[in-house]
Amino acid sequence: MSDRDALWSGARIGVLGGTFDPPHVGHIRMATAALDVLALDRVLMSVAPAPPHKEGADVTDYAHRLAMIEAAIDGVPGLAVTRIEESHAPSYTTDLLRACRARTEADLYFIMGADSLCDLPAWHAPDDILRLCTLVVFPRDRAPVVLNVEGDASVVVFEAPRVDVSSSDIRLAIERGDDAGASIPGPVAEYIGRHGLYRAA
Numbered sequence: 001m002s003d004r005d006a007l008w009s010g011a012r013i014g015v016l017g018g019t020f021d022p023p024h025v026g027h028i029r030m031a032t033a034a035l036d037v038l039a040l041d042r043v044l045m046s047v048a049p050a051p052p053h054k055e056g057a058d059v060t061d062y063a064h065r066l067a068m069i070e071a072a073i074d075g076v077p078g079l080a081v082t083r084i085e086e087s088h089a090p091s092y093t094t095d096l097l098r099a100c101r102a103r104t105e106a107d108l109y110f111i112m113g114a115d116s117l118c119d120l121p122a123w124h125a126p127d128d129i130l131r132l133c134t135l136v137v138f139p140r141d142r143a144p145v146v147l148n149v150e151g152d153a154s155v156v157v158f159e160a161p162r163v164d165v166s167s168s169d170i171r172l173a174i175e176r177g178d179d180a181g182a183s184i185p186g187p188v189a190e191y192i193g194r195h196g197l198y199r200a201a
Contacts, residue, residue, distance in 0.1 A: 007080055008104040010041025014136065016111040017046040017085070017096050021060045022192060023072040024170055024184050026113075026163035028079075030138045033161060034111050035078045038136065043111065044082040044100075045069050048091035052124065060197060062086075071187035094125040097132040108133040109156070113163050114143035127151045138163050174198040 014034050016027065023045075031043040047069055049062045059065075066081070073079040084099045085091050093110070100108055110133040117137050120126050126149045129135075134154040137145055141164040145157050165183050173180040175198055181189050192198060 007042075007044065007082060008100075008106070010104075011106050012038065012040045012109065013100070013104060013106040014038070014040045014043035014109045014111055015046060015082075015096070015100060015133070016043055017048060017091075017093060019051045019059060019167065020045070020047050020065045020069045021167050022065070022170060022184055022188055022197070023069045024165045024167060024188075025182075026161075026165040027069075028072060028076065028185065029161045030111050030113070030163060031073075031079055032076065033138070033158060034109065034136050037158070038109060038156065040078070040109060041106070042078050042080055044080055044084075045073060046082050046085050046096055048085055048088070048096075050089040050091050052090035052092060064191075064195060064197060068188050068191050071191050072185045074187060092124040094123075094128045094132070097129060101132055109136050110134070111136045111138070113138050113140045114145045115140045118143060118146055120147065121149050130154075140164060171198045175200045 016031050034040060035043050047062065047066045070081050085096055088095050097108060112135065114137055130149060130151055130153040134156060136156045138158045139162045147153060147155060170180045170183050
């Protein structure tokens with residue numbers, strides 16, 4: 001499917017945006033749990049080309065991150081990748097959701113971890129995010145589920161699966177030469193190895 005066809009059809013569409021540097025099993029667990037429990041038509045994974053909260057950080061090239069998320073969800077029913085953010089720099093969630101809304105009349109469900117929910121007041125135009133979608137929040141270790149943003153909000157909070165995997169920890173493990181295989185899908189581990197990503201210089 002492409003961004004021009006059935007990718008945007010249906011009544012309930014989930015969106016999981018992020019840096020995906022690299023994508024890990026937590027991303028897949030959140031997406032599939034939301035898909036099943038909320039009876040979504042599909043969950044779209046959107047890679048942020050220029051994450052505003054990581055400006056100045058050493059972020060892996062967008063093409064690699066896109067290829068890794070495509071490998072991670074290959075063959076997983078109900079999950080697809082959208083390239084809707086390719087022209088966004090920086091990549092604000094509110095712009096992602098507005099772009100989604102321009103392509104579909106479906107109810108939008110934005111999937112995030114509890115740590116991201118806590119940071120939401122500092123995001124760009126958080127009131128617009130709440131207006132454009134229902135937030136779907138998954139628990140993370142030591143992250144309270146707290147929403148301190150003015151305005152109406154629709155929030156679905158999952159008790160499980162708990163997402164205690166982080167891309168930054170995975171990058172550090174690979175740089176040290178440790179095995180991060182349990183934290184990342186097999187095709188992603190193969191891609192990282194093939195391209196020598198995250199290795200110490």
